[in-house]
Amino acid sequence: MPPAAPAGAGTIARTPTGQPNPDASVGIRLVDAPVSRRDDLRAHQYIVDHVKPGETIGRRIEVTNSSEVTREIALYPAAATVEQSGFVFAPERAENELTSWIQLDRESIELDAEQYARIWVTIDVPETASAGERYAVVWAETAADPNPSANVRNVGRVGIRIYLSVGPGGEPASDFEIDRFSGERTPDGTPVVTARVRNTGGRALDLGGELFLSDGPAGLATGPFSVKLNTLGTGDTGTVRVPLDTRIPDGQWTARLVLASGVTERKASGTVTFGGQSVKKAAGLRPFPLLAAAATITVLAVALFGGYTYRRRWRR
The missing domain is CATH 2.60.40.10 (Immunoglobulins)
Structure with missing residues (x-):
């Protein structure tokens, strides 16, 4: 893992020099987890929380450019659902109720080779929100330079899932x-x-x-x-x-x-x-x-x- 960068949003730092990896591209990980969930390994991978209507929570995510070239990386939330087949990502930048509550401190970043940045994610739940669990994902997306002679453009993205439970009182039990x-x-x-x-x-x-x-x-x-x-x-x-x-x-x-x-x-x-x-x-x-x-x-x-x-x- 890259060394810890100074606290705060929008931090950019350089990862330790290592062997070049031409196949690697962009990585993402969650930096913060609530103290109340320190023993929950799932909460260290995804944004998992329960909030009351009107509350606001924040998390930091870390985006890494592990390729050998400078990359422009787009950052955005998109909709997701949980179906019989599992956690399903909506296509492209599809929205839902939860994505309308999510704000990122930046919409894009440019990272040199072996650099990483920390981005602040804020989820502001309105007071009128109804009870229930909602799902989304925060994506970091990079695309190859356009090729006028090709009809296909390669796009890659990595993301952090969000499982947000909303409702008065305590969190619904998992069983x-x-x-x-x-x-x-x-x-x-x-x-x-x-x-x-x-x-x-x-x-x-x-x-x-x-x-x-x-x-x-x-x-x-x-x-x-x-x-x-x-x-x-x-x-x-x-x-x-x-x-x-x-x-x-x-x-x-x-x-x-x-x-x-x-x-x-x-x-x-x-x-x-x-x-x-x-x-x-x-x-x-x-x-x-x-x-x-x-x-x-x-x-x-x-x-x-x-x-x-x-x-x-x-x-x-």
């Missing part, structure tokens, strides 16, 4: 439920665990976490496997789908799922079963100490029984 575990094996042999997640709280959720498997064939256990779910709106239901290692053997397992959004964490477990894979294909998974030991004992028992029968026949 969710996990249930309906199931397991399957896809046609290419990949085992997959799925679970249903339902948002039962009053805020949109960005869920991530880990999946663990235990109590498998011969007492096997494995994991963790990384889990991520698209933004889940209030009252919406989504499906967590976790592909696993193809060497995991068929049989019954206990799946334990740990998910969190911000400081809200929930755990759930269920039984899943995988089927349709040969033992030979599963033999590459480690560890298999109990399974291997059981096979060895079986072979040894058969050999001893055969030797005992042979000696009895020889004596007769």
